[in-house]
Amino acid sequence: xxxxxxxxxxxxxDKQALHGIDFTVGxxxxxxxxxxxxxxxxxxxxxxxGILKGHNGHVSLFGKNITNSYNKEFFKNIGVLFxxxxxxxxxxxxxxxxxxxxxxxxxxxxxxxxxxxxxxxxKDYIKKPVSSYSKGMRQRVxxxxxxxxxxxxxxxxxxxxxxxxxxxxxxxxxxEEERKKGTTVFLTTHNMLxxxxxxxxxxxxxxxxxxxxxxxxxxxxxxxxxxxxxxxxLNGKRENKMIEASELKQGISLPHDEIISIHxxxxxxxDVFIQYTGRGLL
Amino acid sequence: xxxxxxxxxxxxxxxxLSSKFLLLIVGSLILYxxxxxxxYVRTDQAIYPVYLLDPAxxxxxxxGQIIRVDNMEELQSHTSDGYAVGIDATGAAPKxxxxxxxxxxxxxxxxxxxxxxxxPGQSTPAEVIGQxxxxxxxxxxxxxxxxxxxxxxxxxxxxxxxxxxxxxMGVIRIHGxxxxxxxxxxxxxxxxxxxxxxxxxxxLTVINLGLEAGFSVLPAILVQTVILSIIMALVGFFCAVWxxxxxxxxxxxxxxxxxITTPVFLVGQTSITWNWINYHPMYHLFMAIKNACFEMPVxxxxxxxxxxxxxxxxxxxxxxxxxxxxxxxx
Numbered sequence: 001x002x003x004x005x006x007x008x009x010x011x012x013x014d015k016q017a018l019h020g021i022d023f024t025v026g027x028x029x030x031x032x033x034x035x036x037x038x039x040x041x042x043x044x045x046x047x048x049x050g051i052l053k054g055h056n057g058h059v060s061l062f063g064k065n066i067t068n069s070y071n072k073e074f075f076k077n078i079g080v081l082f083x084x085x086x087x088x089x090x091x092x093x094x095x096x097x098x099x100x101x102x103x104x105x106x107x108x109x110x111x112x113x114x115x116x117x118x119x120x121x122x123k124d125y126i127k128k129p130v131s132s133y134s135k136g137m138r139q140r141v142x143x144x145x146x147x148x149x150x151x152x153x154x155x156x157x158x159x160x161x162x163x164x165x166x167x168x169x170x171x172x173x174x175x176e177e178e179r180k181k182g183t184t185v186f187l188t189t190h191n192m193l194x195x196x197x198x199x200x201x202x203x204x205x206x207x208x209x210x211x212x213x214x215x216x217x218x219x220x221x222x223x224x225x226x227x228x229x230x231x232x233x234l235n236g237k238r239e240n241k242m243i244e245a246s247e248l249k250q251g252i253s254l255p256h257d258e259i260i261s262i263h264x265x266x267x268x269x270x271d272v273f274i275q276y277t278g279r280g281l282l
Numbered sequence: 283x284x285x286x287x288x289x290x291x292x293x294x295x296x297x298x299l300s301s302k303f304l305l306l307i308v309g310s311l312i313l314y315x316x317x318x319x320x321x322y323v324r325t326d327q328a329i330y331p332v333y334l335l336d337p338a339x340x341x342x343x344x345x346g347q348i349i350r351v352d353n354m355e356e357l358q359s360h361t362s363d364g365y366a367v368g369i370d371a372t373g374a375a376p377k378x379x380x381x382x383x384x385x386x387x388x389x390x391x392x393x394x395x396x397x398x399x400x401x402p403g404q405s406t407p408a409e410v411i412g413q414x415x416x417x418x419x420x421x422x423x424x425x426x427x428x429x430x431x432x433x434x435x436x437x438x439x440x441x442x443x444x445x446x447x448x449x450x451m452g453v454i455r456i457h458g459x460x461x462x463x464x465x466x467x468x469x470x471x472x473x474x475x476x477x478x479x480x481x482x483x484x485x486l487t488v489i490n491l492g493l494e495a496g497f498s499v500l501p502a503i504l505v506q507t508v509i510l511s512i513i514m515a516l517v518g519f520f521c522a523v524w525x526x527x528x529x530x531x532x533x534x535x536x537x538x539x540x541x542i543t544t545p546v547f548l549v550g551q552t553s554i555t556w557n558w559i560n561y562h563p564m565y566h567l568f569m570a571i572k573n574a575c576f577e578m579p580v581x582x583x584x585x586x587x588x589x590x591x592x593x594x595x596x597x598x599x600x601x602x603x604x605x606x607x608x609x610x611x612x
Contacts, residue, residue, distance in 0.1 A: 103289070
């Protein structure tokens with residue numbers, strides 16, 4: 001679905017943002033693109049969505065080189081959720097969606113009210129101006145805008161930003177449902193939980209270079225110290241001990257009265273990110 | 283494409299309504315018309331008063347418009363305003379006493395006028411050229427001025443304020459990932475503001491010149507309105523997208539209104555002459571509207587060629603600036 005080879009981009013002469021990055025995203029895959037601010041992830045997304053022109057290297061979407069394929073057909077096949085919920089504040093959520101939907105063929109559009117219902121949008125606000133919406137409600141309308149034309153490729157930038165935990169779970173479920181329909185998702189986020197739970201593969205980008213690409217599970221396993229912490233009771237006292245994972249093959253040999261818990265010391269995706277890049281996701 | 287364009291028009295019209303631009307246009311129309319009809323056409327400054335000091339009454343057959351005074355103090359006091367003219371006829375030859383107006387050409391006219399009143403029978407009545415009464419001349423003059431100001435300054439501000447609103451909401455960049463051309467995004471705004479300007483030009487002309495005179499100049503006025511409205515809308519579009527905030531735009535607007543428009547009004551409407559004004563593009567646009575109001579020939583073919591080329595160049599610049607804005611961060 002997406003093929004990027006040796007992608008280079010510069011803002012002016014001395015400000016190179018991308019230093020020759022390579023990756024591919026398969027059809028129906030959820031691909032996470034993670035990196036700190038200024039790492040080049042927004043630049044990459046802008047090139048892929050046709051907003052930014054003038055790159056070097058090879059980029060193809062839907063099997064076509066993008067340099068020649070940014071036309072109406074291309075834009076009909078993508079849906080984009082921006083980092084901020086950009087909407088006409090003086091129009092209602094419904095009017096916003098009807099307006100943006102009008103640029104697409106009728107047969108491609110979903111029923112907007114059904115879609116908003118799926119996104120748990122409060123019905124009594126549907127005809128009120130966006131200026132009266134909370135951030136979560138604006139995010140729901142923006143998500144509806146990205147989904148309303150059943151795109152083959154979805155670009156999502158911080159999809160759960162501004163949502164309460166229940167809203168975040170709902171959005172993750174919806175993204176999963178879209179993937180099941182065969183939609184490819186290019187996810188840009190700082191939220192490691194989203195990336196961990198949703199992405200088939202993630203790429204870590206730092207200073208315009210991709211540090212690593214793999215599945216979240218592999219990344220965590222490969223960077224695990226293979227240690228396990230056992231919490232136990234012995235002579236009425238709570239104790240814990242760290243052992244090598246391989247030691248478990250022989251059973252728990254340490255003296256104990258009761259095992260309370262066994263924790264693997266698998267790193268979080270954020271730990272792995274810091275390990276590869278030396279930077280946190282700020 | 284047709285449906286998309288209609289959606290853009292509908293949305294832009296909603297934005298126009300919410301920005302109160304139409305209200306501003308209606309307000310301007312009412313204000314200008316009231317000023318023209320109730321104040322401007324009724325204002326007429328009296329010709330220079332002329333005072334004569336001639337205690338011996340040595341000059342005979344003077345005009346009835348001359349006011350006699352008794353002494354030099356009185357003569358000097360009456361002529362201290364830089365407008366009135368005094369004649370001291372106490373010597374062998376009459377001497378002119380007046381305070382300079384600041385303009386040599388005006389002072390020469392004042393002197394010639396005052397001296398002509400000493401022998402009124404010798405002056406030849408001026409030939410009246412054209413069919414404009416003084417009132418109609420005033421109406422045409424001020425209508426062209428208000429129309430130019432409205433199109434150049436208010437229209438420019440109106441489009442920019444609407445666009446700034448969209449820019450602050452971040453919605454401009456959404457259009458960059460939609461199957462809609464950027465040109466249509468610009469066209470829709472141009473068409474709406476052009477229509478508003480055409481309606482304004484029509485009403486201002488008909489209300490203030492009257493039905494007969496108004497309709498006879500309308501075709502020429504509407505053509506000039508189309509040209510100026512599109513040029514100013516494109517300049518407003520470019521500035522609003524290019525400048526980061528409305529504060530900077532306001533500063534530019536002040537520079538534009540004071541330093542660019544003022545010399546055009548001064549040369550176009552007063553006796554001031556500056557040769558360099560011929561290189562000022564707004565001067566030609568103003569004179570085209572003024573000539574249209576006076577039913578004079580409007581512009582050579584080269585004027586229209588330059589206007590069309592300017593519109594094309596401004597459109598390309600606006601398009602490029604819009605593309606850059608869409609690629610900006612949130």
